[in-house]
Amino acid sequence: MVTIQADNEGVNIVFSNLLSNAVKYNHEGGKVDIIIDRDNGDAVIKVIDTGIGISGKDQEVLFDDFVRIKNEKTRNISGSGLGLSIVKKIVELYHGLIIVESTVGEGSTFIVTIPVKLVPD
Numbered sequence: 001m002v003t004i005q006a007d008n009e010g011v012n013i014v015f016s017n018l019l020s021n022a023v024k025y026n027h028e029g030g031k032v033d034i035i036i037d038r039d040n041g042d043a044v045i046k047v048i049d050t051g052i053g054i055s056g057k058d059q060e061v062l063f064d065d066f067v068r069i070k071n072e073k074t075r076n077i078s079g080s081g082l083g084l085s086i087v088k089k090i091v092e093l094y095h096g097l098i099i100v101e102s103t104v105g106e107g108s109t110f111i112v113t114i115p116v117k118l119v120p121d
Ligand SMILES: Nc1ncnc2c1ncn2[C@@H]1O[C@H](COP(=O)(O)OP(=O)(O)OP(=O)(O)O)[C@@H](O)[C@H]1O
Pocket: 017, 021, 022, 025, 049, 051, 052, 053, 054, 062, 067, 068, 069, 070, 074, 078, 079, 080, 081, 082, 083, 084, 085, 108
């Protein structure tokens, strides 16, 4: 079990944004996996999708305000470009980190690492 001490609203925003992106930028019939683990003092949350993927260059700006990646695959998908920048700000409030690993055409994995409040097992 992984226990973190966090505000309900904040956790809700983080999960709903990452999960809605994983579905929104996926292929028809694609898959989304969520893995929650503990790595020493950290809770590690991975949201893994089989979607359109994000190029290395786009990954550099993805967490900035109002960034929407414009290409043929995203043309008909709407959004404000604020979701990930809000997620990043919330994660950092908890002294955590968010990173993305992705391959264009194969999918993306968003990894959130948040220090846990250590509780006895
Ligand atoms: N799982 C993903 N796979 C591929 N591209 C993604 C994924 N998540 C985000 N992106 C890209 O990053 C951009 C920024 O994402 P973000 O969540 O900040 O904004 P949005 O989804 O466009 O709008 P909002 O979240 O405000 O509805 C998206 O427009 C999309 O191009």
